[in-house]
Amino acid sequence: MNIAFLYIAEPYQCYHGASLALALEAYAGVHVVNYYNFPETQEHLKRISRAMDAPEPEMRFLERSFSIKMHEAAKRLDRVKLMLLRQNAEELNQYDALVATEYTAGILRKLGVTRPKLILVLHGAGDRLVDDEALMRDFDFILLPGPKVEQYSLQKNLVRQGHYATVGLPRMDVCAAMQQDYPVGLFSNANPxxxxxxxxxxxxxxxxxxxxxxxxxxxxxxxxxxxxxxxxxxxxxxxxxxxxxxxxxxxxxxxxxxxxxxxxxxxxxxxxxxxxxxxxxxxxxxxxxxxxxxxxxxxxxxxxxxxxxxxxxxxxxxxxxxxxxxxxxxxxxxxxxxxxxxxxxxxxxxGDPVLGASKRGALAIMRFMKQRDG
Incomplete structure (x- = not known):
């Protein structure tokens, strides 16, 4: 099974998906490729794999035309996302599943990406109304962080039974593995x-x-x-x-x-x-x-x-x-x-427990993909 992970925005996105990608690749017969937009994301993916004692992941920089580079220089980043998806649609269409951490990837169906199952990992567990949340309906399977978001998503008909799982926030596994030290050196005193x-x-x-x-x-x-x-x-x-x-x-x-x-x-x-x-x-x-x-x-x-x-x-x-x-x-x-x-x-x-979302999410995705194949 070939799975693509898509990090179309800044490097922060890989902290929401990388541990899930590593958990999926632990399954026999699963091959994961991480596609990224910002060059710095590559180092963050390596950092996460080291923290989680996993092999370095396979990574590919999203192809971009001269026109896209010009838009990047002008900081038209939302437009760049759409242009990147369009340019890379043919390659992304080769996979069995495509996992994204933001709603924008939902437009891939309109860009000719019809083969892979589109899977969304919600990368926040907050309460704010998000303008483009309706794009959730364009995904085949969604990983939700907790019961609160599950209830909201069902009420708004953003998810449907059999096409989502409530697993927690994979990001929490990454941060626990990193065990960040106290940020020393910022101040000359020891105050909190x-x-x-x-x-x-x-x-x-x-x-x-x-x-x-x-x-x-x-x-x-x-x-x-x-x-x-x-x-x-x-x-x-x-x-x-x-x-x-x-x-x-x-x-x-x-x-x-x-x-x-x-x-x-x-x-x-x-x-x-x-x-x-x-x-x-x-x-x-x-x-x-x-x-x-x-x-x-x-x-x-x-x-x-x-x-x-x-x-x-x-x-x-x-x-x-x-x-x-x-x-x-x-x-x-x-x-x-x-x-x-x-x-x-x-x-x-x-969710409860907070840790373990990466493995729970990987298991949910594998079950969904096998049901599709079965």
Whole structure:
């Protein structure tokens, strides 16, 4: 059985699929090829295989025309994805199964990729409404992270019985295998750090409204350090402008990370003392070990009883920049009231047990493929 894994976006995607690919290749007669878009993804795939004590995977850089390269240089990355899929469709059509970690791959059927079964690995376990989630219906089989997403997907008719499995988040296996060390060397003191994880989309992000208050507030106290670690996609379309803008906020007690591996390998979520964010699903990865959270509502959204903001029930929610530092300072004092729900929602979001999703997912895919052949 020949299976292709497709990483069409930034290297962070391979942390959601690589361990699943390794688990599949452990089956007799299964051959996996990893196709990637960003050159840096190759080193991340090698890093993951080493951490999981597995052979180096087979990797292929997606072929691209001169026109695609020109669009890449102009940072038209969404258009590049579609062009890459179109150019590589003939080669991808040779496989028995094609596994992707984002919805965009659902358009492959319209591009003539008819032979392989299209398999989707949902790469987040959050609550946010995603614009293109309807593309889930174009996949033959889907791996879901937990009961919460399963229930939602069934209610919206995004999945159908016999064509999905709820297995957990393979990414958690990768990060457990890596056993990231505490990020030393960022600060000259030994204070714990607060993680600020803003969403990459401007209309959803709290970065512009709340970063000045965080910058001022953390310089005026001596209890915590601050790691500013927005989603890595924040910086890939700005021709370096956002990176330069954010670096202005570096200070003795503030570290702004715009490029390191720590943005995607769970180093920060594993070791932070408090989580501050808006709508990123990384909060559930942070809460595998229950800890205080503060959520930022820059637009004054009416979030209560809205399932797309369910995680905002797991910590204090603030709407005004001047409220954020007091909320951080009392976060530990009020954490007890949020901890029971944190533990409950982590199980519903990531499954129980959290670890083992890669092997469970591989088994589910093998069963599905054999049923198809049978």
């Amino acid at each position: 750090f607060v993680l600020y994880n803003a969403h990459c989309k401007r209309k959803l992000s709290s970065l512009q409204r709340f970063m000045p208050a965080l910058f001022k507030g953390f310089q005026a106290q001596s209890r915590y350090n601050l790691v500013v670690a927005p989603h890595i996609k924040t910086f890939h379309k700005s021709l370096g402008m956002k990176t330069r803008f954010m670096k202005r906020y570096n200070a003795p007690t503030i570290h702004v990370d715009t490029y390191s591996d720590r943005l995607i390998d769970m180093t920060y979520t594993a070791h932070a003392d408090i989580y501050v964010g808006d709508v990123s699903s990384q909060v559930y990865e942070f809460l595998v070990k229950p800890r205080p959270c503060v959520f930022l509502n820059p637009s004054g959204v009416n979030w209560r009883n809205n399932p797309h903001f369910l995680h905002w029930n797991l910590g204090e929610v603030v709407e005004q920049p001047e409220e954020v530092m007091p909320a951080i300072m009392r976060a530990h004092a009020v954490h007890a009231r949020y901890r029971p729900l944190q533990e409950k929602l982590v199980k519903e979001s990531l």
